[in-house]
Amino acid sequence: MMNTRFENWIFNSYSPTAGGLALYRIFAGLFFLIFLFPDYDLYSTLAHLPSAFYTPPPGPMMLFDNFPPEIFLRFVHGLLMVSWVGVLVGYKTKWSSILAGLCMLILQGFMFSLGKINHEILLAASPIIMAYSNWGTAFSVDSTLGEKEESVEGWPLVLLALFLGFMMFTAGFPKILGGWLDPSTQATRGHLFNQFFVRERQEFLAEFAVRFDVAFVWEFLDWATIIFEIGFLIAVWKAAWTRLFICFAVIFHFSTMMTLNIPFLVNFLVYAAFIKWDFVFKSLNKFLAYMSNKKFGVMNEDKWVWLVAIFVGALFLILRSLSDAGYLLTPAEPSLHDVVLISTAVIIVIGLGAKKIVGTVKSTSS
Amino acid sequence: MVDANIKKLYSVKRIFVQKCYLECDMKRKIIKRVFLFFIIYLPIQYGLIGVVGYYHSEPWPSFAFPGFKSVYVHDDGYKIEQTRFVLKDSVNDEVVELSPNQFFPEIPRSMTSGFIRARFSDQKMIESYDDNTRIWMIEKASNMAGFDVDQLSVHHFAEYFSRQNDQMALELDSVSTIHYFTIADNRNDEY
Numbered sequence: 001m002m003n004t005r006f007e008n009w010i011f012n013s014y015s016p017t018a019g020g021l022a023l024y025r026i027f028a029g030l031f032f033l034i035f036l037f038p039d040y041d042l043y044s045t046l047a048h049l050p051s052a053f054y055t056p057p058p059g060p061m062m063l064f065d066n067f068p069p070e071i072f073l074r075f076v077h078g079l080l081m082v083s084w085v086g087v088l089v090g091y092k093t094k095w096s097s098i099l100a101g102l103c104m105l106i107l108q109g110f111m112f113s114l115g116k117i118n119h120e121i122l123l124a125a126s127p128i129i130m131a132y133s134n135w136g137t138a139f140s141v142d143s144t145l146g147e148k149e150e151s152v153e154g155w156p157l158v159l160l161a162l163f164l165g166f167m168m169f170t171a172g173f174p175k176i177l178g179g180w181l182d183p184s185t186q187a188t189r190g191h192l193f194n195q196f197f198v199r200e201r202q203e204f205l206a207e208f209a210v211r212f213d214v215a216f217v218w219e220f221l222d223w224a225t226i227i228f229e230i231g232f233l234i235a236v237w238k239a240a241w242t243r244l245f246i247c248f249a250v251i252f253h254f255s256t257m258m259t260l261n262i263p264f265l266v267n268f269l270v271y272a273a274f275i276k277w278d279f280v281f282k283s284l285n286k287f288l289a290y291m292s293n294k295k296f297g298v299m300n301e302d303k304w305v306w307l308v309a310i311f312v313g314a315l316f317l318i319l320r321s322l323s324d325a326g327y328l329l330t331p332a333e334p335s336l337h338d339v340v341l342i343s344t345a346v347i348i349v350i351g352l353g354a355k356k357i358v359g360t361v362k363s364t365s366s
Numbered sequence: 367m368v369d370a371n372i373k374k375l376y377s378v379k380r381i382f383v384q385k386c387y388l389e390c391d392m393k394r395k396i397i398k399r400v401f402l403f404f405i406i407y408l409p410i411q412y413g414l415i416g417v418v419g420y421y422h423s424e425p426w427p428s429f430a431f432p433g434f435k436s437v438y439v440h441d442d443g444y445k446i447e448q449t450r451f452v453l454k455d456s457v458n459d460e461v462v463e464l465s466p467n468q469f470f471p472e473i474p475r476s477m478t479s480g481f482i483r484a485r486f487s488d489q490k491m492i493e494s495y496d497d498n499t500r501i502w503m504i505e506k507a508s509n510m511a512g513f514d515v516d517q518l519s520v521h522h523f524a525e526y527f528s529r530q531n532d533q534m535a536l537e538l539d540s541v542s543t544i545h546y547f548t549i550a551d552n553r554n555d556e557y
Contacts, residue, residue, distance in 0.1 A: 004492075006398070007394070007398065010397060010398060010399075010401055024494065025381075026448045039474065042474065043471075045472040045473065050494050050495075050496075050498060050499040050502050052485075052494070052496060052499040053485055053499075055423075055481075055484040055485060057423055057424055057425055057426040058418050058422050058423065058424075058425040058426075059425045059427060059428075060427075061426065092542055099386075101526060105427065106530050108426075108427075109426070109427075110478055111477075114473065114479020114480070114481045114484070115423075115477075115479050115480045115481045115482075115483065115484025115485055116477040116478075116483075116484070117424055117426050117428075117480070118476060118477070119430065119431050119432055121427050121428070121429060122424075124427075125429075154398055154530070155401075158401075159400070159404065161403065162401075162404060162405075162408075163404075163408075163429055165415075166412075167429055167430055167431045168431065168435070170412055170415075170429075170430040170431055171431035171432060171433055171434070172431070172433075172434030174434075174435040175433060175434065175435050175451070176470070178433065178435025178436060178437060179435075179437050180435070180436060182437075182439065184403075185437045187436075187437040190372065190437050190438030190444055190518045191434060191436075191438065193438065194446055194526075197446070197527075198446050198448065211417055222445075333475070337413070
């Protein structure tokens with residue numbers, strides 16, 4: 001019985017389609033290449049620091065005793081770019097995905113040997129895990145070249161959810177030990193003051209939050225944060241719960257961005273994996289079938305998917321360029337693209353929530 | 367003859383289906399084992415992060431997010447720890463204090479605090495720096511300060527704040543030094 005439930009969880013929680021996974025693959029490729037790529041200038045900094053500053057965290061990086069030459073880091077950076085382009089267009093997708101993850105691990109290993117770990121391992125783990133979903137089966141160079149078609153798999157999404165849920169748990173558990181649940185201390189507020197006054201993160205709603213002096217609300221936020229982070233691990237058991245907690249996560253990141261000015265865009269690459277891409281695919285298909293008949297004549301699926309990808313890629317590039325140019329906001333955190341992307345995500349979540357509520361009300365009234 | 371061929375076809379199909387089933391079953395078993403491995407591995411590595419982190423520093427790679435467990439609350443106020451690099455020209459009596467972000471602008475802001483904690487929070491670690499590192503630091507300091515720095519130190523201190531309602535600024539009650547380390551002192555040393 002237990003075994004069946006366990007198997008059911010692994011193999012039947014998600015049933016992605018080739019088209020849906022391909023859309024996520026293309027989105028992930030564009031998102032990573034345009035917004036999440038490591039800073040190219042950092043390699044020069046690392047290579048020119050005295051070797052005494054090489055502080056590898058306990059682990060494999062201790063095998064080295066200095067930062068590698070700049071050219072090596074730039075080579076791995078180039079390889080990372082090529083492999084993510086491979087993921088994007090679906091060329092040798094499985095191997096490109098694994099290579100993308102490994103290159104990211106190498107770069108992160110050296111970057112974090114400065115003494116600070118940025119907890120971005122999911123950037124490396126997610127392409128490796130998703131490689132086994134066969135996300136390159138549709139809308140890819142592989143499918144065009146007639147590579148052996150493999151069936152798409154849903155279990156990598158469960159594994160990704162397990163990692164995410166566990167990592168959220170590791171964020172929540174120390175807070176309990178640290179005294180966040182103590183009603184006499186408002187830890188969230190303490191962090192807000194630290195960010196506002198010491199780190200001078202004073203954008204958006206930060207000032208309003210600093211002025212907001214209702215201890216009960218701050219204590220509620222302390223508790224809500226812990227319940228959300230610990231509860232995420234339980235939510236991994238069902239796809240619907242995972243998606244619900246990802247919606248909470250989006251709201252959580254939006255609120256930390258608005259008050260503490262800390263965006264954590266890295267996680268959104270993983271959150272996006274749990275979007276119902278099959279639904280997106282079907283909806284786009286319907287819309288574009290209608291458009292094709294009206295305006296462009298009959299277009300095959302491959303063609304329109306790539307047209308949409310080019311359109312989204314162009315939008316991302318424009319956003320990134322404006323962000324780097326310091327348009328509206330300075331390029332420091334949170335940058336324009338952080339704000340636009342996270343705000344868009346929260347609008348989608350609110351829209352989905354409203355739709356769900358309306359649906360529930362309608363079904364109960366009828 | 368036709369019957370024989372059909373029978374043969376059926377047996378081939380049966381073998382093929384059985385082979386597929388066995389392969390599929392094998393694959394499912396491997397995947398289940400992968401899940402079992404990670405279900406056991408994740409808590410163990412988390413425990414290791416705690417132990418290794420306590421005695422050394424957080425290991426990597428690891429599957430964990432930051433805990434932000436500090437509450438920064440001290441009595442009825444807030445305690446905030448700060449670091450400043452103190453750049454001195456003792457001949458002309460000039461002093462400049464720079465925050466870690468100002469002293470190391472080339473290091474991403476998100477990494478500065480960890481870098482300072484790892485490299486400048488321990489006397490033994492600072493004493494272990496070789497002459498090349500000290501010369502590099504002094505040259506960097508002189509470039510940052512705009513004068514010849516002959517003494518470079520790092521000051522870790524705690525600020526205790528209180529805050530009254532409707533005030534937009536924290537009121538500084540007191541400051542206490544946690545550590546004051548000399549990184550390089552050209553007045554005494556010859557590099």
